[in-house]
Amino acid sequence: MIRAYLFALDPTEAQADAMASHCGATRVAYNWCLAQVKANWSQRAAEQTYGLTGDQLTPWMASSAYSLRKAWNAAKDEVAPWWKQNSKEAYASGCANLAAALANRTAGRAKMPRFKSKRTARMSCKFTTGRFGLVRDRRHVQLPVIGVVRTGESTRKLARKIEAGTARIRSATLSYQRGRWHVSFSVDLPDAAPEERTGGGVVGVDLGIAHLATLSTGEQVPNQRRLDAELSNLRRAERACARRRGPDRRTGAAPSNRWKKARARADRIHTRVANLRRNDTHQFTSRLVREFDTIVIEDLHVAGMLRNRRLARHIAGVSWGQIRRQLTYKTERAGVRLVVADRWFASSKTCSECGTAKAKLPLNERVFACLACGIVLDRDENAARNLAALAVDTGELRRELPDGSDVRRACSHAPQSHRHGKSPHRTQRHHRKVVAR
Ligand SMILES: [Zn+2]
Numbered sequence: 060m061i062r063a064y065l066f067a068l069d070p071t072e073a074q075a076d077a078m079a080s081h082c083g084a085t086r087v088a089y090n091w092c093l094a095q096v097k098a099n100w101s102q103r104a105a106e107q108t109y110g111l112t113g114d115q116l117t118p119w120m121a122s123s124a125y126s127l128r129k130a131w132n133a134a135k136d137e138v139a140p141w142w143k144q145n146s147k148e149a150y151a152s153g154c155a156n157l158a159a160a161l162a163n164r165t166a167g168r169a170k171m172p173r174f175k176s177k178r179t180a181r182m183s184c185k186f187t188t189g190r191f192g193l194v195r196d197r198r199h200v201q202l203p204v205i206g207v208v209r210t211g212e213s214t215r216k217l218a219r220k221i222e223a224g225t226a227r228i229r230s231a232t233l234s235y236q237r238g239r240w241h242v243s244f245s246v247d248l249p250d251a252a253p254e255e256r257t258g259g260g261v262v263g264v265d266l267g268i269a270h271l272a273t274l275s276t277g278e279q280v281p282n283q284r285r286l287d288a289e290l291s292n293l294r295r296a297e298r299a300c301a302r303r304r305g306p307d308r309r310t311g312a313a314p315s316n317r318w319k320k321a322r323a324r325a326d327r328i329h330t331r332v333a334n335l336r337r338n339d340t341h342q343f344t345s346r347l348v349r350e351f352d353t354i355v356i357e358d359l360h361v362a363g364m365l366r367n368r369r370l371a372r373h374i375a376g377v378s379w380g381q382i383r384r385q386l387t388y389k390t391e392r393a394g395v396r397l398v399v400a401d402r403w404f405a406s407s408k409t410c411s412e413c414g415t416a417k418a419k420l421p422l423n424e425r426v427f428a429c430l431a432c433g434i435v436l437d438r439d440e441n442a443a444r445n446l447a448a449l450a451v452d453t454g455e456l457r458r459e460l461p462d463g464s465d466v467r468r469a470c471s472h473a474p475q476s477h478r479h480g481k482s483p484h485r486t487q488r489h490h491r492k493v494v495a496r
Contacts, residue, residue, distance in 0.1 A: 060247075060248045060249065060250050061229070061245060061246065061247060061248070062245075062246050062248055063243050063244065063245055063246070064214075064216070064217045064243065064244045064246055065241055065242070065243045065244075066200065066210045066211065066212065066214060066241065066242050066243075066244075067210065067211035067212070067239050067240070067241050068200070068208050068209065068210055068211065068239070068240040068241060068242055069208075069209045069210070069211055070205075070208050070209070070240055074205055074206060074208055075240065077145075077204065077205045077206075078182075078184075078205060078233055078235070078240055079182065079235075080144060080145055081145045081146065081149040081184045081204070081205065081233065082149075082182035082183055082184045082233065082234075082235065083177070083182075084139075084142070084144075084145040084149035084150055084153070084184070085149045085150070085152045085153040085156070085183065085184045085185075086153060086175045086177070086180055086182075087138075087139060087150075087153065088131050088139075088149070088150040088151075088152075088153030088154055089153035089154070089156055089157050089175055090153075090174050090175055091131065091134070091138055091139075092127045092130065092131060092153065092154055092157045093157055093172060093174060094174075095120060095130060096120055096122055096157075096161065099117065099119065099120035100120075102117050103116050103117055103119070122157075122158055122161045122162075123158055124151075124154050124155040124158035124159075127154040127155075127157060127158055128150070128151050128154040128155075131150055131153075131154055132150075135150070145204060146186065146189060146203040146204040146205075148184075148185070148186045148187065148188060148189055148203060149184050151187075152184050152185040152186075152187075155185070157172060160172035181234065181235070181236075182234060182235040183232060183233065183234040183235070184232070184233045184234075185230055185231070185232045185233075186202065186203055186230060186231045186232075186233070187229070187230045189203035190202075190203055191203055191228070191231040192221075192228050192231075192244075193214050193217060193218050193221060193228075194207055197213050197214050197215045197218050198210055198213060198214070200214065200231075200242055202231065202233065202242065205233075208240075208242075210242075211239075217244065217246065220246075220248070225248065225249060226246050226247065226248050227246065227247045228244045228245070228246055228247075229245045229246065229247055230244070230245045231243070231244050231245075232245070237326065237329075237330040237333070238323060238326050238327060238330055239330070253392060253393055253394030254394050255394045255396070256352040256393070256394050256395055256396075257352060257396075259351065259352030259353075260350065260351045260352060260353070261275075261351065261352070261353040261354075261355070261447050261450045261451060262274050262275055262276060262347065262350075262351040262353070262354055262355070262443075262447060263275035263355045263406075263442075263443040263444055263445065263446030263447030263448070263449070263450075264347065264354060264355065264356045264357075264443060264446065265357070265406065265439045265440075265442040265443040265446065266356070266357065266359065266377070266379050266382065267282075267377075267439055268282065268370070268373045268374065268377060269282065270282055270439065271283075271339070271343065271377055272343065272382075273437070273439035273440050273442070273443050274443055275440070275443040275444045275446065275447035277437075277440055279439075280343060282376075282377055283335070283336075283339050284376065285332045285335040285336050285339070285376070286332050286336075286372070286376050287376075289328050289331065289332050292328055293325065293328045293329070293332075296321065296324050296325035296328055297325050299321040299324070299325075300318060300321045300322050300325055303315055303317045303318035303321050304317075304318055305318045305322075306318075336376070336378055337378075337381070340378050340381045340382050340385060341385065343382065344382055344385040344386050344389055345389065347386065348386070348389045348390055348393050348395050349393075351395065352395055352396065353395065353396045353397075353398065353450045354386060354390060354395060354396070354397050354398070355397075355398040355399075355400060355446040355447055355449050355450045356382075356383065356386065356397070356398075356399055356400070356446065357399075357400050357402070357404070357406060357446065358399045358400060358401060358402045359379050359383070359402070360402055396450070398449060398450045400446055400449055404445075404449070406442040406443075406445040406446055407420055407427075407438060407441070407442045407445075408420045409445050410427070410429040410431065410432060410434065410441070411434075411436070411441045411442075411444035411445045411448065412429060412432050412434040412436075413429060413431050413432040413434075415429060415430070415431040415432070417430075420438075424438065425437070425438050426438055427441040
């Protein structure tokens with residue numbers, strides 16, 4: 060099993076310069092190799108127009124990572140006399156990236172690669188050999204040529220595995236994202252074969268906006284509304300950008316230094332909101348996996364709901380898609396069962412006590428009051444309890460319909476398999492009618 064461990068870095072100014080230099084070196088090697096390949100191809104095309112064929116033509120330029128690197132090494136003294144400033148891995152990384160891009164094109168997966176722009180291309184550089192890894196103090200990483208760089212947080216989670224001999228770092232990728240340098244270690248771990256945890260608690264999770272989630276235990280997990288908290292700061296920062304002279308694609312005018320500063324300030328807020336949000340969902344999903352052995356969630360149609368303009372910002376803000384994704388891999392790793400209820404399972408409209416379904420339940424009705432058995436319950440808690448009940452009777456997942464066919468109400472994520480129920484659309488609609496009745 061290969062996993063990535065990402066650490067934000069706090070380099071010194073000199074180190075940051077060296078990092079930018081390495082990423083630039085990767086780009087230069089990539090662009091130079093691409094230019095060679097293109098020149099080779101157009102040379103052959105021109106020769107063909109003169110009627111040359113077969114052996115008379117200039118031979119194809121080999122485009123494997125190895126061949127490109129060889130061509131680069133032969134030319135680097137002339138093309139980039141400064142090449143010794145950077146680790147040779149930086150150039151090799153550019154050659155390998157181009158080789159992969161060309162292979163993708165040959166296989167029909169991608170278009171012809173384009174030259175990488177100094178201003179817009181993502182800065183990144185991969186190290187596969189040389190001295191890189193964690194430093195014993197758990198607050199620094201070692202990178203070739205760049206040296207020992209301080210990390211934004213402790214590296215102990217990975218360090219413990221490496222010290223115990225259960226993990227091995229294969230490569231390190233340096234990148235600049237969201238205004239900060241990061242290193243991502245690709246790590247070889249033993250295949251996870253968790254024992255399935257059974258018998259323990261079952262929890263139904265109703266995801267919402269007012270609360271991030273309501274659990275069938277009655278607990279409500281608050282929605283921290285990270286964007287709302289920063290919205291006034293963000294609007295001020297965006298306004299400052301709007302008042303300053305930004306880049307103009309039409310005239311090619313470069314942005315002013317004041318605009319760049321304002322832009323950086325606004326980007327920092329965006330990054331902060333994204334980081335806080337990510338932390339919230341990770342804390343939440345990890346806790347669920349730690350405390351319960353079976354987790355039942357709804358199969359929410361997030362993309363469809365995002366089309367509702369009044370809700371879009373709030374729905375995007377609670378990152379349901381992320382929660383689903385994290386639960387999928389975390390349950391798999393921990394041997395916890397994840398049950399995903401059918402998209403049309405009427406979790407809100409059904410009474411969790413007696414099973415009577417209501418025909419209608421407007422969104423503004425926050426309390427579920429059953430007319431049949433008289434129970435009065437928070438709307439979301441009722442839904443969460445219905446979801447939890449699904450896991451208990453997975454034995455009778457298939458329900459008899461009047462016409463003799465049966466419909467899947469939910470399906471279980473057996474650990475280590477990604478299959479989950481996608482019944483044909485027609486059946487789903489049919490099922491919705493049945494439940495609503
Ligand atoms: Zn009832």
